[in-house]
Amino acid sequence: MSDTAVHEMIAAFAIGCMDKENFIQFKDYVDNGGELPEGALGELQNIVSLIPTILEIETPKESLKDEVAKKLISLQDEIKTRIREERRKTLMGKTFNNYAEKPQKPTFQLSNLTKSTIVKEEEKEKEKQAKINGSVIPEKPLQYITPQQTLPHVKEKSGSIIGWIALLITIVLFSILSYYSFTSIESLNRQIEELNHDITLFRGELSRTNNFINNYLSFIEFFNYKDVIIVNLNSVDPNDKAMARVFLSFDVREGLIQFKNVKPLPPNQAYQLWAVSKGISYSMGVYNPGSNEYIHINSFPFIPKENIEFLKVTIESSTGSPTPSAQNYLIGNFPQTGKSK
Numbered sequence: 001m002s003d004t005a006v007h008e009m010i011a012a013f014a015i016g017c018m019d020k021e022n023f024i025q026f027k028d029y030v031d032n033g034g035e036l037p038e039g040a041l042g043e044l045q046n047i048v049s050l051i052p053t054i055l056e057i058e059t060p061k062e063s064l065k066d067e068v069a070k071k072l073i074s075l076q077d078e079i080k081t082r083i084r085e086e087r088r089k090t091l092m093g094k095t096f097n098n099y100a101e102k103p104q105k106p107t108f109q110l111s112n113l114t115k116s117t118i119v120k121e122e123e124k125e126k127e128k129q130a131k132i133n134g135s136v137i138p139e140k141p142l143q144y145i146t147p148q149q150t151l152p153h154v155k156e157k158s159g160s161i162i163g164w165i166a167l168l169i170t171i172v173l174f175s176i177l178s179y180y181s182f183t184s185i186e187s188l189n190r191q192i193e194e195l196n197h198d199i200t201l202f203r204g205e206l207s208r209t210n211n212f213i214n215n216y217l218s219f220i221e222f223f224n225y226k227d228v229i230i231v232n233l234n235s236v237d238p239n240d241k242a243m244a245r246v247f248l249s250f251d252v253r254e255g256l257i258q259f260k261n262v263k264p265l266p267p268n269q270a271y272q273l274w275a276v277s278k279g280i281s282y283s284m285g286v287y288n289p290g291s292n293e294y295i296h297i298n299s300f301p302f303i304p305k306e307n308i309e310f311l312k313v314t315i316e317s318s319t320g321s322p323t324p325s326a327q328n329y330l331i332g333n334f335p336q337t338g339k340s341k
Contacts, residue, residue: 006036007226014044015220037226044223047230054293058211060203068199072192079188087177091170219294222256225249231311233332244313244330246273248297250305255297259289262330265315272316273297274324277307284311286320308334 009026012018018026030036222228226249233244242262248255257273265271265288273284282301289295313330314321 003037003226004224006034007040008224010036010041011044011220011223014041014048014223016048040226043228047223055208056211058204058207060200060207064203065200068196068203072196076188076192080185083181083184087181090177091174219256222247222249222254222294225252225254227251229305229335231332231334233311233313233330235330236328242330244332246297246311246332247294248305253300255284255300256294257287257297258294259287262289268318269315270318270320271313271329272320272324274312274314275301275303276309276312277301277303278309281312281324283320283322286316286318288318305334310334 006029009018009022009029012022013026229248229250231246231248233246235242241260243260244262245258245260246255247257259271262271270286270288272286274281275284276282282303283299284301285297285299287295310331310333312324312328312332314324314327315329316325
């Protein structure tokens with residue numbers, strides 16, 4: 001495996017963005033005794049562990065929150081409408097079945113034979129009374145109460161009981177459906193609130209992830225290079241907390257610089273980075289910290305890294321200066337020499 005591929009896999013493993021296929025390949029390479037750059041993985045892991053300390057939490061826009069809330073409310077109204085339709089159909093079906101047509105009871109009528117027998121008995125009774133009293137009793141037709149006269153009352157009473165039973169069953173079913181609908185709506189409201197909370201969290205995480213990628217993509221890609229040297233520069237004033245961090249790769253002659261707590265400068269001034277070798281200062285570019293966390297180093301002197309003694313930052317004109325000013329603002333020793341100025 002080439003050195004470039006090994007460094008890329010080490011960087012991906014340290015950052016945590018290695019896919020499954022590359023992880024298996026990297027594991028097989030290590031298990032089979034493949035050589036790794038000494039201390040490269042540990043140094044990258046230390047740098048990656050410091051990344052969360054420089055992240056800033058951002059709150060999503062209010063308009064985004066309103067759009068999510070409107071979408072959830074529209075879904076809630078749709079669910080409630082469906083529940084009402086299902087409940088109405090169920091109640092109509094139950095009521096129709098309970099009020100089915102009732103069978104008619106048979107009616108009874110007296111036969112002609114029975115009527116003639118009753119009339120004869122009545123005439124005989126009249127004759128006996130006439131003989132006893134010696135007078136004729138005026139005829140008065142007898143009134144007969146037939147089964148037909150009592151049946152309507154019984155039928156009406158039976159229909160009334162069935163109606164009350166049907167009404168009671170309807171009330172019970174309506175109560176059950178109302179309770180079920182109420183509990184279902186409450187459960188849906190809780191689920192909607194939980195989903196709203198989860199959406200807010202996910203959008204916040206997505207926003208922070210996008211900001212991190214946009215701000216630190218150049219920083220992450222830079223560590224795919226091998227032979228990266230880190231130089232920390234501190235203020236010459238012990239009471240000043242200003243500092244800078246320089247990342248250099250002499251193989252590709254590229255670098256990054258990060259400023260922290262530096263004082264703001266007027267428009268006609270800027271910070272200029274210098275590499276000092278054998279008492280001679282070589283310019284490495286003029287920089288003015290802005291919105292970007294890491295600034296790309298465009299100027300790279302053609303001098304061996306073994307000859308560099310230290311790096312320093314001075315305040316110069318915004319167009320740069322061929323020689324550094326006498327007053328140093330930030331200074332830091334180069335790792336290979338360990339000398340200080």
